[in-house]
Amino acid sequence: MLRRFLPAIALVACVTVVAQPPRRKPAPTFPWSDPTLSPDNRADLVVKELTLDEKIQLVHGIGWGPLREGDPVPADNNGGAGEVEGIPRLGIPSLQEADSAVGVRMAAQQSRYATLLPSVLSAAASWDPEAAHLYGDVIGRELRAQGYNQSIGGGTNLARDPRNGRLFEYPGEDPVLAGTTVGHVIMGVQSNNIMGDIKHFALNDQETGRTVVDVHMTRKAMHESDLLAFEIGIRIGQPSSVMCSYNKIDGDWACENKYLLTDVLKGQWHYPGFVVSDWEATHTTTKAALAGLDMEQPGIHHFAEDLKTAVQKGEVPQARLDDMVRRLLRSMFAAGVIDHPPTPRTVVDPFRGRDDAQHIAEESIVLLKNADNTLPLDGARKQNIVLIGAHADVGLMSGGGSAQVDAPGGDPTHPGQPTEWGQAVYFNSAPLRYIREHAPNSNVTFNPGTDIKSAAEAAKQADIAIVFADQYMSEGGDAPTLALPDNQDALIAAVSKANSKTVVVLVTGNPVAMPWIDSVSGVLEAWYPGIGGAQALANLLFGTVNPSAKLPITFARTDADLPHDRIFGLTYKTTNGGLPEHWVDEAKNETFPADYTEGVRFGYKWFQSENKTPLFPFGFGLSYTSYTYSNLAFNKGTNTASFTVTNTGSCRGTEISQAYIQLPAAASEHFHRLAGFTRTALNPGESKTVTIPLEPLALKSWNEPQASWEQLPGTYTLSVGPSSADLPLHTSVVR
Numbered sequence: 001m002l003r004r005f006l007p008a009i010a011l012v013a014c015v016t017v018v019a020q021p022p023r024r025k026p027a028p029t030f031p032w033s034d035p036t037l038s039p040d041n042r043a044d045l046v047v048k049e050l051t052l053d054e055k056i057q058l059v060h061g062i063g064w065g066p067l068r069e070g071d072p073v074p075a076d077n078n079g080g081a082g083e084v085e086g087i088p089r090l091g092i093p094s095l096q097e098a099d100s101a102v103g104v105r106m107a108a109q110q111s112r113y114a115t116l117l118p119s120v121l122s123a124a125a126s127w128d129p130e131a132a133h134l135y136g137d138v139i140g141r142e143l144r145a146q147g148y149n150q151s152i153g154g155g156t157n158l159a160r161d162p163r164n165g166r167l168f169e170y171p172g173e174d175p176v177l178a179g180t181t182v183g184h185v186i187m188g189v190q191s192n193n194i195m196g197d198i199k200h201f202a203l204n205d206q207e208t209g210r211t212v213v214d215v216h217m218t219r220k221a222m223h224e225s226d227l228l229a230f231e232i233g234i235r236i237g238q239p240s241s242v243m244c245s246y247n248k249i250d251g252d253w254a255c256e257n258k259y260l261l262t263d264v265l266k267g268q269w270h271y272p273g274f275v276v277s278d279w280e281a282t283h284t285t286t287k288a289a290l291a292g293l294d295m296e297q298p299g300i301h302h303f304a305e306d307l308k309t310a311v312q313k314g315e316v317p318q319a320r321l322d323d324m325v326r327r328l329l330r331s332m333f334a335a336g337v338i339d340h341p342p343t344p345r346t347v348v349d350p351f352r353g354r355d356d357a358q359h360i361a362e363e364s365i366v367l368l369k370n371a372d373n374t375l376p377l378d379g380a381r382k383q384n385i386v387l388i389g390a391h392a393d394v395g396l397m398s399g400g401g402s403a404q405v406d407a408p409g410g411d412p413t414h415p416g417q418p419t420e421w422g423q424a425v426y427f428n429s430a431p432l433r434y435i436r437e438h439a440p441n442s443n444v445t446f447n448p449g450t451d452i453k454s455a456a457e458a459a460k461q462a463d464i465a466i467v468f469a470d471q472y473m474s475e476g477g478d479a480p481t482l483a484l485p486d487n488q489d490a491l492i493a494a495v496s497k498a499n500s501k502t503v504v505v506l507v508t509g510n511p512v513a514m515p516w517i518d519s520v521s522g523v524l525e526a527w528y529p530g531i532g533g534a535q536a537l538a539n540l541l542f543g544t545v546n547p548s549a550k551l552p553i554t555f556a557r558t559d560a561d562l563p564h565d566r567i568f569g570l571t572y573k574t575t576n577g578g579l580p581e582h583w584v585d586e587a588k589n590e591t592f593p594a595d596y597t598e599g600v601r602f603g604y605k606w607f608q609s610e611n612k613t614p615l616f617p618f619g620f621g622l623s624y625t626s627y628t629y630s631n632l633a634f635n636k637g638t639n640t641a642s643f644t645v646t647n648t649g650s651c652r653g654t655e656i657s658q659a660y661i662q663l664p665a666a667a668s669e670h671f672h673r674l675a676g677f678t679r680t681a682l683n684p685g686e687s688k689t690v691t692i693p694l695e696p697l698a699l700k701s702w703n704e705p706q707a708s709w710e711q712l713p714g715t716y717t718l719s720v721g722p723s724s725a726d727l728p729l730h731t732s733v734v735r
């Protein structure tokens with residue numbers, strides 16, 4: 001039997017190999033497939049081939065899609081917040097956009113895993129462009145592995161109001177630090193052939209009434225503050241898109257604001273990418289198109305049929321529509337999403353993501369107080385340590401809204417239950433576990449902190465009490481005051497009264513007031529520290545890692561010390577403890593002004609020019625070692641500051657040095673501006689001479705009548721040191 005079949009098998013094999021080689025469909029090559037052409041040329045070649053309907057298809061989203069039950073979802077949809085359908089006949093893929101401010105959002109619904117990074121404010125607290133690049137790299141590689149080709153993160157709004165609900169998505173109060181941080185995050189994202197974004201352009205500096213608030217500020221102040229952060233971020237990161245914001249500016253919605261989108265972004269800054277609206281932030285067709293909006297998201301209200309009609313009627317020139325499409329295609333070619341499409345079947349490496357998140361957390365958790373060298377704790381000692389509050393036995397809090405990352409395995413504080421929009425989500429990164437690992441000889445216990453009396457009693461029995469306090473923040477609302485919520489101030493006060501060795505760990509989206517500061521021994525600001533947060537915290541508490549982070553935002557003592565003691569659009573009532581009783585009703589389109597009369601003077605610039613002392617200044621952070629500064633030189637030719645930093649303590653550490661510029665008297669500025677910074681790793685006793693390049697725009701003023709930057713003549717004072725409020729070195733040059 002077998003023999004009878006053998007020749008036949010041989011014949012078949014022979015025929016298959018020789019006569020019918022397997023045929024592969026050749027990949028379609030188009031004139032624009034040539035990667036040696038510039039992205040602009042390639043985009044131009046595609047635009048020439050597109051029909052009017054295809055062009056319209058490329059400038060709007062698909063509707064709410066997977067975000068809203070019942071809305072149509074295209075077959076190729078990847079589950080993200082936005083999609084623009086591609087043009088397969090020309091090899092143009094769909095745009096698959098995912099929210100990814102602090103990690104990829106909505107992964108669990110697609111049975112995927114995403115790393116929760118520390119907050120963006122944390123990344124800024126590291127003052128480390130390399131950490132910021134790594135931050136973006138984690139996001140970019142996980143987007144790629146999950147089949148997305150665009151990140152819609154890149155929050156860059158400055159912390160004008162420290163109660164802003166989205167501060168955890170933003171890089172602090174200073175334009176140079178913020179722009180540098182975000183620029184490097186975007187570079188990290190785009191190093192994975194994923195399109196990056198920067199948002200929310202611009203002046204979306206509070207969440208209260210975000211879709212109706214009308215912001216007023218001089219153009220000079222805008223350019224020297226919020227716009228400067230975007231200008232630097234875009235220059236460094238070259239993001240594929242800029243997302244315009246919900247708010248109005250001087251009466252015009254940001255997404256139809258010609259000054260912002262056309263005059264500044266595309267004109268003065270020569271931005272070649274596309275402008276995408278925040279979700280439902282497009283209000284008109286012709287006005288928005290002529291003002292410079294290039295894409296409506298998520299839907300089809302203004303830039304679908306209505307835009308087609310406007311083009312056919314000549315209300316929107318054909319050339320403007322071509323420009324919108326060209327900008328999108330140019331960004332796709334430049335980022336490499338057409339030449340190197342994402343690889344959706346790759347498995348995300350959760351361990352690599354966690355290690356990266358922990359590294360960033362270790363560089364970003366700020367030691368704010370350390371009386372009598374209470375920290376680092378001695379892991380070898382036998383002692384009773386009690387952890388109190390904020391679910392520190394099971395996990396750590398994360399920030400919410402469109403920045404919410406899904407907790408792997410669910411929220412350990414609500415096992416087995418789904419979490420909803422607006423509800424705080426904890427991640428399984430338990431401080432109790434890692435503190436126990438560091439203190440094997442100690443008795444480490446947990447008290448939930450919900451009963452203040454029992455917490456104080458537990459603290460009394462312990463050698464040391466570590467109170468965890470947290471604050472949930474999410475887009476759509478601000479913290480009404482700087483106070484910690486849920487009676488946690490009373491908890492900390494009671495615990496510190498019961499135990500003189502009390503260390504407070506703050507897990508917050510924003511700076512908070514600390515009425516108990518004088519009675520505690522130590523304070524660590526952990527922000528939202530991400531999936532590796534508990535290990536990072538334990539390493540810092542026990543000195544395995546020496547703290548190096550510094551504040552990217554000023555901590556005020558009280559709301560009364562801020563430029564505005566209350567948030568615009570909130571009506572406060574004195575009878576309920578000063579808490580608001582009415583939030584502006586956005587559904588009723590109750591527009592209201594936010595007069596940011598302080599202009600550029602917020603954060604450290606406010607405290608310095610008002611001669612007020614904050615609770616903790618911008619740029620401040622302690623270490624387990626100490627440093628001195630000497631030998632400052634201001635190099636006019638290279639626009640750099642050079643100086644020597646010495647580690648005068650007994651352990652290795654990394655010092656963040658900051659350089660500030662005071663402009664000549666003609667500028668009438670009663671504050672200095674951050675112009676540069678660097679991190680220097682030093683062994684005990686070691687000195688290094690470091691050179692910091694100074695941001696050229698930090699030395700310039702915006703000339704409003706001329707609509708350009710100018711260098712004022714006069715004396716420029718350079719100050720260098722460890723924080724905005726501690727600058728031991730000064731020198732000046734005349735320009």
Ligand code: BGC
Nearest residue numbers: 081099152199278279402475
């Ligand atoms: C947010 C954006 C986000 C978008 C899509 C909006 O509510 O403001 O930051 O990217 O939703 O989820």
